[in-house]
Amino acid sequence: MxxxxxxxxxxxxxxxxxxxxxxxxxxxxxxxxxxxxxxxxxxxxxxxxxxxxxxxxxxxxxxxxxxxxxxxxxxxxxxxxxxxxxxxxxxxxxxxxxxxxxxxLQGSLSNFASGVLIILLRPFRSGDFIDAGGQMGTVDRIELFHTYLKTPDNRVIIVPNSAVMNGSIVNFSRESTRRLDLVIGISYDADIRLAKQIMEEVVNADERILKDPACTIAVSELADSSVNFFLRPWVASGDYWAVRADLLEKIKYTFDERGVGIPYPQMDVHVHKQES
Structure with missing residues (x-):
């Protein structure tokens, strides 16, 4: 008790x-x-x-x-x-x-330090379209350890900051203008002067293509199956992909209408019969 x-x-x-x-x-x-x-x-x-x-x-x-x-x-x-x-x-x-x-966690600390460098050096801004860390996309935000990119098909790519800073960074949005680098091939029996004239007409008809710098159209190569032109107009960075697609489409239609052939890759094979 x-x-x-x-x-x-x-x-x-x-x-x-x-x-x-x-x-x-x-x-x-x-x-x-x-x-x-x-x-x-x-x-x-x-x-x-x-x-x-x-x-x-x-x-x-x-x-x-x-x-x-x-x-x-x-x-x-x-x-x-x-x-x-x-x-x-x-x-x-x-x-x-x-x-x-x-x-x-050296990797995480490296990501943090790289994030600080990105903010200080400003190689890109939110909204820029970049190629960095092996990925391409529009910069959405930068956090302590990762940079968030959005792809054109609306995927979100999370890239470690160290991967961004340890490699090359290509910023497609930094400059206000970009140059299109197109290669247009025509068949060997086509009229080179006519093909060049058609491309000049298509370029001049598109108001999105800048007049200065001037567009360059010239023969670049006598290839195996075609005569190749390089077509290099300048456009505003935001119009790059739309102008590229429209130019290729209009050139193809106009070539077909005016009889300028675009050849398929081909190879001539010569067979020699040896008599016994």
Whole structure:
């Protein structure tokens, strides 16, 4: 009987301590989840404000990602402190663990450093069509570790920032104009002067083709099966693909109407019969 009384007395003494632990745990969880929610909202609000201030979308996304990461780290430390974890010791432990994790995650750190370089050097902006990291697409946003590209068929390609910075970057949107490099082949029995005249007429009829620099049309090669012209008009970067498709189509139709042949690849085979 005395043992039971002692047990209940001990339990009653521990009750305030348990209640205190549970309350601190609940408050810590509230701080963590509410703080995380607020951090995401603040980061999104800052991104929208930067966009309204005409800041590039890629820069705004990168800045909001960094802000969210910093706020999340602070919230996590506050929650741990509320629970009762010694944050000073915890920070020291995190520092030692961070060194080990950093060595194990060199690729991720490289992606982060590359993301900072992309923002500082600005080889491309949001909305630019680029070829980088072995992928082609329109830049949607740049985050801490990855760059997001959208392809013309509406796929999203997530490219590591280190892959972008460690290779060649081709920015198709940086300049306002681009040159079309087309090769047009005609048959050997076709009239070269007529073919050149037709291409000049088609080019002059398209208002999207720039007059300066002038379009170049000239014979480039006497190939195995055809006489090849290079056709090099200049257009606005946004009109590149539309003008390319229209030129090829109009040239084909006009060649057919005016009797200029476009040959298939062919090979002449001569058979010699040897009499025995």
């Amino acid at each position: 005395n043992d039971m009384q002692a047990f209940f007395d001990q339990g009653s003494d521990m009750m305030p301590w348990l209640v205190d632990i549970v309350m601190n745990l609940l408050v810590g969880l509230v701080i963590f989840f509410v703080g995380k929610f607020i951090a995401s909202k603040v980061a999104k609000w800052c991104e929208n404000r930067l966009l309204k201030s005409s800041v590039d979308k890629a820069v705004a996304g990168f800045a909001s990602s960094i802000l969210y990461a910093l706020m999340f780290a602070g919230i996590a430390l506050m929650a741990l402190g509320q629970i009762g974890v010694e944050t000073t010791s915890f920070i020291a432990i995190l520092g030692a663990a961070g060194l080990a994790v950093g060595l194990a």
